[in-house]
Amino acid sequence: xxxxxxxxxxxxxxxxxxxxxxxxxxAVLDLDEAACAGTVEAVEKEGGRALAIGCDVSNAExxxxxxxxxxxxxxxxxxxxxxxxxxxxxxxxRMTEQDFDSVLGVHLRGAFLMARAVQRHQTEAGxxxxxxxxSAAALGNRGQANYSSAKAGLQGLTKTLAIELGRFGVxxxxxxxxxxxxxxxxxxxxxxxxxxEEFTTRYAANIPVRRVGAxxxxxxxxxxxxxxxxxxxxxxxxxxxxxxxx
Ligand code: NAP
Numbered sequence: 001x002x003x004x005x006x007x008x009x010x011x012x013x014x015x016x017x018x019x020x021x022x023x024x025x026x027a028v029l030d031l032d033e034a035a036c037a038g039t040v041e042a043v044e045k046e047g048g049r050a051l052a053i054g055c056d057v058s059n060a061e062x063x064x065x066x067x068x069x070x071x072x073x074x075x076x077x078x079x080x081x082x083x084x085x086x087x088x089x090x091x092x093x094r095m096t097e098q099d100f101d102s103v104l105g106v107h108l109r110g111a112f113l114m115a116r117a118v119q120r121h122q123t124e125a126g127x128x129x130x131x132x133x134x135s136a137a138a139l140g141n142r143g144q145a146n147y148s149s150a151k152a153g154l155q156g157l158t159k160t161l162a163i164e165l166g167r168f169g170v171x172x173x174x175x176x177x178x179x180x181x182x183x184x185x186x187x188x189x190x191x192x193x194x195x196x197e198e199f200t201t202r203y204a205a206n207i208p209v210r211r212v213g214a215x216x217x218x219x220x221x222x223x224x225x226x227x228x229x230x231x232x233x234x235x236x237x238x239x240x241x242x243x244x245x246x
Contacts, residue, residue: 003053006029007036009038081222086102107153115130133175162235
């Protein structure tokens, strides 16, 4: 069975539904358990099994308890998608320590804590898949010193875990999206004082395929790494951005 973090909405929700369609029972994990209800319903509509788990991925105790509950109620987790994320954008001279620490805490520490808890089940099973959500911002993005550091860090974490866990049949890969239409990018448009439509139109003009991404575009890429047939692909970063650059 699979755990998807930050699965109450956006890319995480689309990934949970996609993995359910591929035959996995899914733990829909997010900060607020009640907020997971919509995704659980969408998975069940696909004929899948889902469990809502309220858990802050940056909190070690909550992660241990959450993964233990998943194992008890849905079975041993062998697939982990580290997708939970936040943004606290600002230029370096205005970025607070709190802005820096909280973003690193959710993306990077969260992925570490989740992987540490789940790998016990994966190594015992002799099979597993970890997919971490990086970003095109890992290559650098104005106003995102915290976020780009976290997303580049995730690529290092991915490669090291691929080396450590390969012998147990566990692959570890990154999907690095470009612009995807979700509440996260809607919030950025709001902060810039423009409509989301104007924001996406402006972005799309510079993307080779001339459109922004949908959550399902990213879910497809995650599903590829999770497949049995992808077992020889590990430690890789796949940019899913409508072109070669983010
Ligand atoms: P989103 O719509 O903002 O969804 C993120 C989810 O993560 C929310 O439900 C959020 O819950 C949850 N979350 C936040 N902090 C958490 C924590 N400590 N523990 C558990 N869950 C937590 O974001 P998205 O656009 O779908 O992005 C998903 C992932 O893709 C993120 O890692 C993001 O950085 C990455 N990504 C997105 C884009 C893009 O263009 N959208 C591009 C590149 C990479 P709350 O609502 O309660 O905060």
